[in-house]
Amino acid sequence: MKKIMMGDEAVARGAYEHGITFAAAYPGTPSTEILENIAKYKEIYSEWAPNEKVAVEAAIGASIAGARSLAAMKHVGLNVAADPLFTFAYTGVNGGCVIVTADDPGMHSSQNEQDNRYYAKFAKIPMLEPSDSQECKDFVGYALDISEKYDTPVLLRLTTRVSHGKGVVELGERQNVEMKPYKKDIPKYVMVPANAQKRHVVVEERLKALRQLSEEISINRIEWNDREIGIITSGISYLYVKEVFGDEVSILKLGMTYPLPSELIKKFAEGVKKLYVVEELEPYIEEHVKSLGIKVIGKEILPIVGELNPGIIRKAIKGHELEHISVDTKVPGRPPMLCAGCPHRGVFYVLKKKKVPVLGDIGCYTLGAAPPLEAMDTCVCMGASISGSHGFQKANEHNGRKQKIFSVIGDSTFFHSGITGLIDIVYNKGNAVPIILDNRITAMTGHQHNPGTGKTLMGEESPEIDIAKLSEAIGVKRVRIVDPFNLKEVENAVDEAMNTDDTMVIVAKGPCALIPPRPQGECRIDQDKCKKCGLCLRIGCPAISKKDGILSIDPDQCTGCTVCMQVCPFDAIEKVR
Amino acid sequence: MQEVKSILMVGVGGQGTILASNVLAEGLLKSGYDVKMSEVHGMSQRGGSVNTQIRFGEKVYSPVIEVGAADVIVAFEKMEAVRWLNYLKKDGVIILNTVEIPPLSVLISKEEYPKNLIEEISKSVKTIAVDADKIAESLGNIKAQNIVLLGVLVKYLGLQGIDWEEVIKNNVPQKFVELNTNAFRKGLEVI
Structure with a gap:
């Protein structure tokens, strides 16, 4: 089949x-x-x-x-x-x-x-x-x-x-x-x-x-065709080479790329007039071929940066690209953004207001670095937010700079490698403040369960690891659980953190808007009360737009999370359902 | 069997380009074609610009389409059509859903949604403009616009001989089979 x-x-x-x-x-x-x-x-x-x-x-x-x-x-x-x-x-x-x-x-x-x-x-x-x-x-x-x-x-x-x-x-x-x-x-x-x-x-x-x-091994094989050009390649690059050249050139297709077959490579090189290596990213095969004393063309004509595709290979080796239409019209970019009803939005709004350094991490919430929120200072690797915030804070303290440092990390990322950073803060008496954005799922990769969700990959019930209790057990003095859709609650916790040297963790617990049952609700702008100040646009919600000077909320996208309502200084937004 | 055809579907995360391309690929496989597809998951899906690529013929190598190689672009949104237009062959055709989905920069009035895009596009390439959102809405659910567009594509490619309704049944939840089947039929009637 x-x-x-x-x-x-x-x-x-x-x-x-x-x-x-x-x-x-x-x-x-x-x-x-x-x-x-x-x-x-x-x-x-x-x-x-x-x-x-x-x-x-x-x-x-x-x-x-x-x-x-x-x-x-x-x-x-x-x-x-x-x-x-x-x-x-x-x-x-x-x-x-x-x-x-x-x-x-x-x-x-x-x-x-x-x-x-x-x-x-x-x-x-x-x-x-x-x-x-x-x-x-x-x-x-x-x-x-x-x-x-x-x-x-x-x-x-x-x-x-x-x-x-x-x-x-x-x-x-x-x-x-x-x-x-x-x-x-x-x-x-x-x-x-x-x-x-x-x-x-x-x-x-x-x-x-x-x-x-x-x-x-049979997966390392030579396809002899015309011997003017020989190409050594592997992985996806093999398909691109076949796309461009079909049966025009000879190919050494490597399915096993470590260890590389030196004798097979020599035999292939001897059988062709001009030898190329076509590989994505680093000159990994090319270096080996050169170490055998064989003359080969690779990264001098193919990029190290980014993906290859048939067009790049065609241009590099054949010297031309396919005819195509060129368009003059410039269109605005369309970067990804936090969804309408996302629980992260309110936290970033508050953090931006406080003008504090926020060390970030890997997940949907990395989008908090994008305009208009721009409420994140770093993103390095899984877990680097909490540990990074600790180093930032200690360097500040040691060198006489006074500043409160925050970090944001998702629930899954916290379990992945945030816990050890938190232990570092407690053990070494730091006071950087981790905010755990606990949206109850591993969201960015498409909603996988994690140790905090109470479900396993195979669909079985399992214990939910409680982030707040875990933080207390590690020795964090103040643990505050807040509703990320309640801006006052988030701000109170952030203010408390700004004013204490105790170790503190904030757990912002609110489910991802895409987890079924999806939140159903709607906020609407009362055009009589709206002063067109545009403050609601600063939360970067895809449901809110301004057209011809009028601000409005798209009822199909709105989840009724009320973050915009809490931001409006004129009470012009109301929850209608 | 014919030479390899390349179909590029472009749109905005959440518009259902992946479902439409899955249905297309499964139908093509059933009728004996070699099929390759490429799609991108992860970060770009959060309301960003998305694309899926389908290639079929007797023997297909690359799962991705190069600039200037697409026979058809199915654009689920106008601005995305322009973004990918250079992928089209000189004599290629674009099936264009006339809907406008403004990106965040437009929503917050930092940039303007470009005007007269349909005119711009049809000036340079053969364009089949369809209000797929409106057609789907008339059937009771705007989300079925992706299958309306699939119907248009199938008709354009002359692939009506394949049992598409069976493939649709295999790929959508039971309660949406009727909606999507109707959407597909409406799509076939567009051209």
Whole structure:
């Protein structure tokens, strides 16, 4: 049977067909749909872990126990999970284990565009790179076989266009794989120096065998055509090359990109007149080819920054682009924005008014940095808001500057890596004030459950971890829970924080406007009372607009959250339902 | 089988471009085409500019469409049509929903929504202008505008031979099947 599948969905199908029984992940675009789809197969135990490090560690445990396991994350998630990853390379596996990294060239939904192929080389772990959905499914199988045969975890690297691209996949049956017996093996699994020193030797020996595998494996293959031009490529770039050149040029298509097949590359280079490497982001393959003393053209004509596409490759190698219409009309940009009825809006409005530094974090609420709110000063990585605010505050204090520092972080991000920052504040007697924007869901990635929502990935009820009680247990002196739709309440808590040196946490608890049942309500502007001051526009609500000098609220979008009503100095806005 | 066709659907997060392209892709697969699609999730979906790309033919490689390669652009919103117009082939066609969705900068009067866009667009390319929102509203739910536009596209591509109503049934919740089927039929009648 054939089905159209997203790359992520096909990875999930591969996990199902190839007998995986344990899968864990933390949501992150473009990887989220892998676990969302795995959860549809009841044969696989699956869970959202609080962060990527925990997900990988749990997958390691499942592998050592003897099960085929998988952990998935976005590219920056692998930074979080890098610690276990590097040592997992030393211990090796029992049941086969696949670690999926979904990179985001072009940064559609990310804070950087790091090229995670270097992780494979760095951690000495073999890596496979599928080009389309069919390969996404098939490569999970190859990865598990390699993992078990060579006693190593295997990285499966996707990119946004592979993860979220859709293509036709031929479905197969599930192959039931018996869980392997667990045997205690201290020299293999306890990485104290004496054991690790021996395991490093094993890793190097394993790499030799993997290099040989890379020369022979069928997913590294040459397509001989005209030999004037030869192109080495992998992943999505292979499809772009085929799109531009079809069967005009010879291609070395690499499905296994670590270790790289040096002999195969030499053979290919010798067989063509002019050699190119076409790869997205860093010159990862190109550097290896050059290290073999082979002349090759790559990043001098192709960009390191951003995504590739067939047009870029056509222009770089063929020297022209397709004819197209050029348009002179300039249209305004359409950046994403906080939804109507979003619980974050009121908090940002208050923070902006107070003119305080606000260290930000990763999630929907990062949009609080956009105009007109512009109530955020930084966004670095998951969890960096609370810890960053602490450093900011301590540096201020130590150097004699008096200033209250705030941070904002979502509920899921707080569980991910905000808790340790809060412990830092309490332990080191700081007074920066974290505001936990608890919208009861992991919103930006498409509404996944988290440890605070009371539901698991597999749909079971589970204990809700209480952020306020957790903060108290850590030792925070003042914990205030506020309704983010009540501006006075938010402002009172912020004022209290401004005037104390006690450790304090504010939990702004209000559900995301997109969680069903969606809030139903409507506010309306009384045109007789409206003085056209435009203050309501400053909250950046997409339901409020000004046209021909008249301010109005779109009843279809309005949720009746009343933030605009509380902002209006002339009582010109009323809640009508 | 024919050569590869490229369809670009552009609009604003929440307008249902993904559902329309899913239905299109599933129907094409059923009738034996190779199909590839590309869409972007995550941050841009929060009311931002969105696009989905569908390519079909005997053998499709790239899931993304390059500048100057789209046979048809289905624009769910006028301004988005202009933003993506350079993706259209010289002899391509644009199916244009005549609705205006102002971005935040326009809502707060920092910028103006550009005037006479339909005239501008139809000056440079063959344009099929449709008030899909109004058609959907007359059927009882403005949200079905995406399936009205799909109907127009199917008719333009001459793909009426595929059992689209069956595909729609598989892709929308039971209570919206009738609405969407009607929306699709109305779309077929536009041209």
